[in-house]
Amino acid sequence: MRLAITGLQISFGTRRVVDVGELHLGAGEIVGLAGESGSGKSMTTLAVLGLAHTVGATVRGSITLDGTELTGLSQREWRELRGRRIAAIFQSPASAFSPVYRVGRVMHGALRLHGMTRSQAAEAASRAMRQVLLSPALLERYPSQLSGGQLQRVAIAIALALRAEVLLADEPTSALDVTVQAEVLELLRELRDREGMSVLFISHDLAVVGELCDRVAVMRQGRIVEQGPAARVLSAPADPYTADLLAAVPVIRAEAGP
Numbered sequence: 001m002r003l004a005i006t007g008l009q010i011s012f013g014t015r016r017v018v019d020v021g022e023l024h025l026g027a028g029e030i031v032g033l034a035g036e037s038g039s040g041k042s043m044t045t046l047a048v049l050g051l052a053h054t055v056g057a058t059v060r061g062s063i064t065l066d067g068t069e070l071t072g073l074s075q076r077e078w079r080e081l082r083g084r085r086i087a088a089i090f091q092s093p094a095s096a097f098s099p100v101y102r103v104g105r106v107m108h109g110a111l112r113l114h115g116m117t118r119s120q121a122a123e124a125a126s127r128a129m130r131q132v133l134l135s136p137a138l139l140e141r142y143p144s145q146l147s148g149g150q151l152q153r154v155a156i157a158i159a160l161a162l163r164a165e166v167l168l169a170d171e172p173t174s175a176l177d178v179t180v181q182a183e184v185l186e187l188l189r190e191l192r193d194r195e196g197m198s199v200l201f202i203s204h205d206l207a208v209v210g211e212l213c214d215r216v217a218v219m220r221q222g223r224i225v226e227q228g229p230a231a232r233v234l235s236a237p238a239d240p241y242t243a244d245l246l247a248a249v250p251v252i253r254a255e256a257g258p
Helices: 041-048 075-081 103-113 118-131 136-140 148-161 178-195 206-212 230-235 240-247
Strands: 003-012 015-025 030-034 058-065 086-089 166-170 198-203 215-220 223-229
Touching: 003 041, 015 030, 015 041, 015 198, 015 223, 030 041, 030 178, 030 206, 041 058, 041 166, 041 198, 086 148, 103 118, 103 136, 103 148, 118 136, 118 148, 136 148, 148 178, 166 178, 178 198, 178 206, 198 206, 206 215, 206 230, 215 230, 215 240, 223 230, 223 240, 230 240
Parallel strands: 030 198, 030 215, 086 166, 166 198
Antiparallel strands: 003 015, 003 058, 215 223
């Protein structure tokens, strides 16, 4: 099992906000973590990245990557692992880039941080940009000169260049228009199929989860209330909360003719 979460508890003081008994992600698998805003999805993401402490949370339980325990790692150990083995993209891709630096400087810096030489970083960055169907020339631009969809692709390219094994995608398409959203989803599929990358896809949108994911876990108030194959969970939900979420998905119906 590539990523395994067991008995995960995230708290702010005495208030527990996440209590996940079990969640796993296999090699080359896309798993959706779905739920309403505030259900604990993003806090779970921060815990997997070793960043929950940055917002004042404490973490208990087990998070393993290929059998190696991640909870309790030192910050130095996390810096070596984060990005290189576990990467993340977020709802607002612009937040991953400093507005005063060209995107190439940010990307090259990330690659050199993980041991690449200047020439290796330049070569890997150009190759990854082409893999996400962007011209390497865009690396010379500032974030404000790229669209949201282009910035999201650059963020994915960084993970690709670092050859990350697990990608945490936290609402990566919700700020994009429908056409660009479809392009990013297709890119995530290709990364799984071509590179064998495992993806934990966090979203409140069950329609998108159903389109992309192999399995889905539904989260409510910090707990997973139901999980299983996406086709089964989304067609015949066992938990009333999942059924309520599905009922809230907009359905476009064709108007009857005259």
